[in-house]
Amino acid sequence: MEECASCLIAVGRSGSRTPWIKRWKKAVNVIRTCQWMARDARLQFSLAVLSRTCSYVAISIHNDDAADFDPDAAASASKPADAAAPAVGFSVAADDADFKGLVKDKRRDCFRRLGAGAGIAAALASDAETGIRGDEEDVRRRREAFGANTYPRRKPKRFWRHVWDALSDVFLSVLLVCAAVSLGFGIKEHGLKDGWYDGVSIFLAVFLVAAVSAVSNHGQAKRFDRLASESDDVAVTVVRGGRRQEVSIFDVVVGDVAVLKIGDVVPADGVFLQGHAMQVDESSMTGEPHPVHVDADESPFLASGVKVIDGYGHMLVTAVGTDTAWGEMMSSITREKTEPTPLQERLERLTSSIGKVGVAVAVLVFAVLTARQFTGSTKDDQGNPAFDKKHVTFNDVFTALVSIFQQAVTIIVVAIPEGLPLAVTLTLAFSMKRMVREHALVRTLSACETMGSVTAICTDKTGTLTLNQMKVTEFWVGTDRPNKAVATVSDVVVSLLRQGAGLNTTGSVYRPDNVSPPEISGSPTEKALLSWAVAELAMDSDALKRSCKVLHVEAFNSDKKRSGVLIRDNATGAVIAHWKGAAEMVLANCTEYLGADGKARELSVDNRRKLEKIIGDMAAASLRCIAFAYKNVHGDNSAKIDDEGLTLLGFVGLKDPCRPEVRTAIEACTNAGVAVKMVTGDNLLTARAIAKECGIISDNDPDGIVMEGQEFRAMSPEQQLEMVDRIRVMARSLPMDKLVLVQRLKQKGHVVAVTGDGTNDAPALKEADVGLSMGIQGTEVAKESSDIVIMNDNFDTVVTAIRWGRCVFNNIQKFIQFQLTVNVAALIINFVSAVTSGKMPLTTVQLLWVNLIMDTMGALALATDTPTKALMRRLPIGRTAPLISNAMWRNLAAQAAFQVAILLALQYRGRDIFGLSEKANGTMIFNAFVLCQVFNEFNAREIERRNVFAGVLRNKMFLGIIAVTIAMQVVMVELLTRFAGTQRLDLAQWGVCLLIAAMSWPIGWSVKFIPVPDRPLHELLTARKFF
Secondary structure (H helix, E strand, O other), rough: OOHHHHHHHHHEEEEHHHHHHHHHHHHHHHHHHHHHHHHHHHHHOOHHHHHHOOOOOOOOOOOHHHHHOOHHHHHOEEEEEHOOOOOOOOOOOOOOOOHHOOOOOOOHHHHHHOOHHHHHHHOOOOOOOEOOOOOHHHHHHHHHHHOOOOOOOOOOOOHHHHHHHOOOOHHHHHHHHHHHHHHHHHHOOOOHHHHHHHHHHHHHHHHHHHHHHHHHHHHHHHHHHHHHHHHHHOEEEEEEEEEEEEEHHHHHHHHHHOOOOOEEEEEEEEEEEEEEEEEEOHHHHOOOOOEEEEEOOOEEEEEEOOEEEEEEEEEEEOOOOOHHHHHHHHHOOOOOOOOOOOOHHHHHHHHHHHHHHHHHHHHHHHHHHHHHHHHHOOOOOOOOOOOOOOOOOOOHEEEEEEEEHHHHHHHHHHHHHHHHHHHHHHHHHHHHHHHHHOOOOEEOHHHHHHHOOOOEEOOOOOOOOOOOEEEEEEEOOOOOOOOOOHHHHHHHHHHHHHHHHHOOOOOOEEEOOOOOOOOEEHHHHHHHHHHHHHHEEEEEEEHHHHHEEEEEEEEEEOOEEEEEEEEEEEOOOOOEEEEEEEEEHHOEEEEEEOOOOOEEEEEOHHHHHHOOOOOEEEEEEEEEEEEEEEEEEEOOOOOOOOOOOOEEEEEEEEEEEEEHHHHHHHHHHOOOOEEEEEEEEHHHHHHHHHHHHHHHOOOOOOOOOOEHHHHOOOOOHHHHHOOOOEEEEEEOHHHHHHHHHHHHHHHHHOOEEEEEEEEEHHHHHOOEEEEEEEEEOOOOHHHHHHEEEEEOOHHHHHHHHHHHHHHHHHHHHHHHHHHHHHHHHHHHHHHHHHHHHHHOOOOOHHHHHHHHHHHHHHHHHOOOOOHHHHHHHHOOOOOOOOOOOOHHHHHHHHHHHHHHHHHHHHHHHHHHHOOOOHHHHHHHHHHHHHHHHHHHHHHHHOOOOOOOOOHHHHHHHHOOOOOOOOHHHHHHHHOOHHHHHHOOOOHHHHHHHHHHOOOOHHHHHHHHOOOOOOOHHHHHHOEEEEO
């Protein structure tokens, strides 16, 4: 090399470079040509692997004159395969009538004509094994050709529709009519210049109330629509480019190969490709509850929306969106109107009761004012009778009646607390939005409020109390515990274990190349076992599948706690049954076991006792013990895999550590009076160890019971009712055990929440007061049966849902206390004034402004408080807790009495004390009344605690509403004097109003020293359930 370099340098210096450059260029061409040819040969050998990678290099080699070979041209010919691969056309068209009705009409003739599953896959430019290419261009092309997996939704209400709904309120409509009459008579009597004020003022006030209500309702409707779309978006496992991946159900396209397992909902129409023992529930489409067996020949059709109830398999998507039967049905219907929650129904009854009182008061006021008007008792501003009996005209009589009627209707508007339903909507929407941030997706509105009443939680273990990060930490072959399986265990045992782990599984192992680590998918247990088999047993999944043929599969059964597979060894022709599952269940069916040397030994009593001790020790160490067993079978025609007389291969212990925050969460539940009960399929020792680690059982709880599901099932219903409160852990339980447990708890008066992730959990989820499904490990059936989806599968999120549920009820109580105070004060003040003086101190516009403050603004201010730690130190609310507690009656009675007393004093003595005119005194009454409500909003923040300012600075919404209310009140008094019927006040008068309003704080603080009885007041006063 040094000599060559010296020659090049020398030649370069002499200026004769061309011969040397030509020689070097030829040498480089030869070397590169050899490399490209070798790569081309390897490319043909490993095409299947390369085609599954994200990108690879394809090189075109032209065998022309080697001397003319240009490496630059060859480099330019090299480009990524994704860019070079041509777009393969489809052999079928989306508008082909036969193909379009393939699944909807179950056209077997079309299915066979297209070549069954494999032929249809080829026609759709897909592959039964590797799926579609899956790059953006491929997905876009399929979406353009066959459509997207979505269906048109009902358009939400526009803003103006919400305005119209608000104006449709019967009393606001009456006020609009009164406003129109007032406008007409005002213009006729006083001319256009001065006569329009009263009528237009009422119009503006009514429209302001309607607009604010419409803005709130429109905003909440948009939030609910967003939450609904999030709950519809589920993850689907598909195979693209030979690799399993999860995509949104909305991103599934025609040609996709979808992977289905028990509990999944079929994401689109398609045909069955491969799998084992798959059965589906088509009741959602056909109404028939019987399971339907699916196979690749006789019954290959899978309709969108049906549920997999047994087995597993792959399907080829043939139609999506509105081309499916489910999509056609969904696009032809509109979303059902949201039903009122139980709390909303109770509030509507309360609103109706208060409205009846308001109507009665309004009728009395109308009668009194009418009598005083036409008897001359009512005086005008100059002290003269407002009605001149000597000069009676139709206009005077009609105008007086309209004015009186208008005031009476306004009293009804103020009295009816239409803000209560709005407050529930606001607090539920606010809570739902915040709960989504904290990983709890609410699917049913009533679940928000019901969570606040929960007294018992029946929870799963795996993934909820634990991290769901399984890892094999112990391995036993017989009674031996080898350090390295491959090195110290017989090849026969290792080979059988590879078959048992790699073929008896619903997971998969994918190696993109020989360098990258394998990609393992499946449930946490399957992933842990496959990872162990690859790492410790040196399992090659692809080679294993080539060497054996799967004949029959029995999916995991929750009753037997195991799964089985029947295989044929292609090399020897031997037929072997492999079983895997709960160690004690599998061991019970074994008669022999293999030692590390590969020799079979009889399972004597002593040996069985030793193996049971190994299982018990692992369980006591919080390990989940899985056993592998096999049996040589004669013949392969059996419809059921033989599970008797098995030979034990070994045990593995899987560790799933508890979540670090779960102990604190369970302690919070205990302090809040909520009992936590763990229901698991693990054995008794493992369940006890996990429960103790989580804090569900402790030495301070001598009454707590840990039992197995079998023992619970053997009890009579009466015995179950007697024991149900003491049960802390139920091990080796079946799904029906959880259902019965929930039923017994409800019979004892508990409000029960249940967590579940499996299809078999659906009955218990539906039976519970609140069903909570797991968002990560939960099946679609479980999610559909639940009210709340725990998106991170964490028990701490369940506690968060309880805290928000209590917050919802607490916020509603705050608003009720605030609004009833205004209702009571306004009704008494107006009624007393009308009876005694013939006038109401507050005009129609002023009363509508007060109505706006206490309804919409008050709901916004008080319904958006966040949960406090104090909420979890109280006992559960219970099913029938009164909306208005005795403490609330005490608080609102004190505040209403104060407001009535001070404002009636201003009404009768204000002009004498402050030397005010009639209009200025009326403005003082109006201003003081509004400011009293502003100050009382602070009092309403705490029902029992004396410190009403705790955490107020953290509630930006509350402070913003207070600031806006005060600013608008200043505008009403100082600027909109003609509109509001007010007179501008000086600083001293404003100071008096603020001083009067501020007195509500010390009154609210001191009244909380008065003790109240525990028994609800309504039980003493009335038998009717108004409250």
